[in-house]
Amino acid sequence: MNMRMENHVVIDLKRDAAIVEISVDGQKVKACEGEPILAALLASGIKINRYTMKKHEPRGLFCGIGQCTDCAMIVNGQPNVRTCITPVQAGMVIQTQDGLTKGG
Numbered sequence: 001m002n003m004r005m006e007n008h009v010v011i012d013l014k015r016d017a018a019i020v021e022i023s024v025d026g027q028k029v030k031a032c033e034g035e036p037i038l039a040a041l042l043a044s045g046i047k048i049n050r051y052t053m054k055k056h057e058p059r060g061l062f063c064g065i066g067q068c069t070d071c072a073m074i075v076n077g078q079p080n081v082r083t084c085i086t087p088v089q090a091g092m093v094i095q096t097q098d099g100l101t102k103g104g
C-alpha cells in the first residue's frame with residue numbers, strides 16, 4: 001500500500017531522492033533516502049511505532065518535531081530513536097519498540 005502524497009496544491013513535491021529499501025519488523029519497505037523514517041512508515045501504512053511500558057498502549061506520530069518521543073523505535077539496534085527526525089538510510093533495520101527496551 002502506498003499512502004505517499006503524489007500531488008499538492010501548494011507544496012512542490014518534486015522528488016529526486018533515491019528509492020531505497022529498509023526493514024521494518026522484518027518487512028521490506030521502500031523509502032526515499034533522507035526523508036524522516038516516520039514519513040516512510042506512514043507512506044507504507046505503518047502507524048504504530050511503539051507500545052507504552054505500563055499499559056502496552058500503541059503510540060505513533062504526535063508532534064512530528066522531535067519533542068514527544070511517541071515515535072520512538074529501535075533503529076539498527078539502538079532503542080528510543082525518534083523516527084520523525086531521523087533520516088532514512090539504505091538498509092536500516094527498524095523494529096517496533098515495546099516499553100523501555102534495551103534494544104537488539
Ligand code: FES
Nearest residue numbers: 064066069071084
Ligand atoms: S512524533 Fe513526537 S518526537 Fe516524533
